[in-house]
Amino acid sequence: MTKSEKIEYRPVSVREALTEMKDLSEIMIDLAYSAALFNSRELAEEVLELEKRVDSLAYILDMNAMLAARDAEDAESLIGVTTVAAATDKISDAAADIATIVLKEVGIHPIVREAFEKVEEQLARAEVKPDSVFINKRVGDLELAAKIGVDIIAIRRGKEWIINPSEDETIVEGDVLIARGAPLGVDELKGLAEGKIKEME
Amino acid sequence: MTKSEKIEYRPVSVREALTEMKDLSEIMIDLAYSAALFNSRELAEEVLELEKRVDSLAYILDMNAMLAARDAEDAESLIGVTTVAAATDKISDAAADIATIVLKEVGIHPIVREAFEKVEEQLARAEVKPDSVFINKRVGDLELAAKIGVDIIAIRRGKEWIINPSEDETIVEGDVLIARGAPLGVDELKGLAEGKIKEME
Structure with a gap:
């Protein structure tokens, strides 16, 4: 977790990065809830793996959005894109917070399990x-x-x-x-x- | 948005508050994505309404969790609950960020629409x-x-x-x-x- 990972530069477009961030963040939330429900370290670890991917996508997306902005109008319209990307990043952070609790082994409180059981x-x-x-x-x-x-x-x-x-x-x-x-x-x-x-x- | 709203004290248990926060945050994400996809002010405004509800639930939940903790063991196990609650609050904030972009009327960038279209x-x-x-x-x-x-x-x-x-x-x-x-x-x-x-x- 603490070792810094080199972010591979891959030719991912802003569009591809945003779509992937959205899809990943949704999967991460579901995985994190399931990890808490079953007190599953394995699922929790997958959530943290996915978070690394979302973080690199966020980095690539911000970089590409900056390169794409040629004038003030471009920049304004791209801010909408980076804000939405930041929102999906926030969602993935929330999922990682839940996963981290599962990995701490303090045990999942029955209240959490009950809240997630209806799924x-x-x-x-x-x-x-x-x-x-x-x-x-x-x-x-x-x-x-x-x-x-x-x-x-x-x-x-x-x-x-x-x-x-x-x-x-x-x-x-x-x-x-x-x-x-x-x-x-x-x-x-x-x-x-x-x-x-x-x-x- | 800026006017401060008095938080009604309702006898909501920690369990009820957490379940409702989880359900609301999920609906808010879906609503925010639909608001962006259709550039819909109405849907965006519903997201911001829901955020107020989630914020009051977060407040009530934290208050009740503090009242419930009688010793260190209680407190440790309740931290799991408040962390999960904070995560659902973070998700609802992310949804509100997207809704705010929709209400700014800078127009939704086609890239955002494409990322959300697959729903x-x-x-x-x-x-x-x-x-x-x-x-x-x-x-x-x-x-x-x-x-x-x-x-x-x-x-x-x-x-x-x-x-x-x-x-x-x-x-x-x-x-x-x-x-x-x-x-x-x-x-x-x-x-x-x-x-x-x-x-x-």
Whole structure:
């Protein structure tokens, strides 16, 4: 957490950066609430990983917005963009605050759990192990939504995040799947990813 | 905005306050994004109204948490609760930042609109006018989800907010309905609330 990470310069446009920041911040809130609900260190750690990504996107976005402003009118209109980006950054900070509480191991107060319990669909994290049936399958071919009522909303592959993966995305060993769905479906997804379940019912 | 409002002391428990703050902050984010997408002053103003409510809840929650802490252990476990509450407050601030940009009338930059466009379901605001068919109907009897694919997620009645109204809630003249649904259904809801449409198709 304390070691400073070099921010990779990638040619990300202001538009792409903002869209990704918005999507990530929404996922982070849901993940943070699920982390608190289940007192899950794993989910909390994913939130903190995502926060690093949002922070670098915020940096890239501000830099590109400055480079793009050629006159006062440009600058005024771009301030709207950087303000919205700063708002998504604030949301991701809030999610990280919740994740940090989970990692502190003081235990989640029952009041917090009760406030978050009403969420019908929950987020879960599943790591794809060597003998999982998911390996080398395309996301679309798994038909997870139809078969077990679960959506893969993000895949973390090492340090890379694939948000809202397309149907063509191929799952590889070691992928961390972030999924949303009803509790039963989510449990089945975990079993399948970890190789404990070999077939979908 | 600048006039200071007296915070009404209502007997709201820490649990109720936290649950309401969480629910409100989520609605505020969705409302703020819709406000930016449609450049809607009305939606932006609802966000700022909700922020006042979240601020008073934050105040009440902190006060009650302090009163509840009798020893160091209590205090430590309640810090988890106040941190989560502060996080929902931060999220509501972020929503208010976006709403403020919308109200500044500098115009929403196309990049912001594009980032928010992917949202399939949008939030809308509909005011119940004197000749609306909704008046004196129970929310459950309208069967809005089944008939037009729209959910009423909140009702503002003057300064009071009813979040996730129950089926038994009766709609009265002047209610402001905050609804979520596909664009076509949302348009129909507005027509019905404003008395321009007299029957559901």
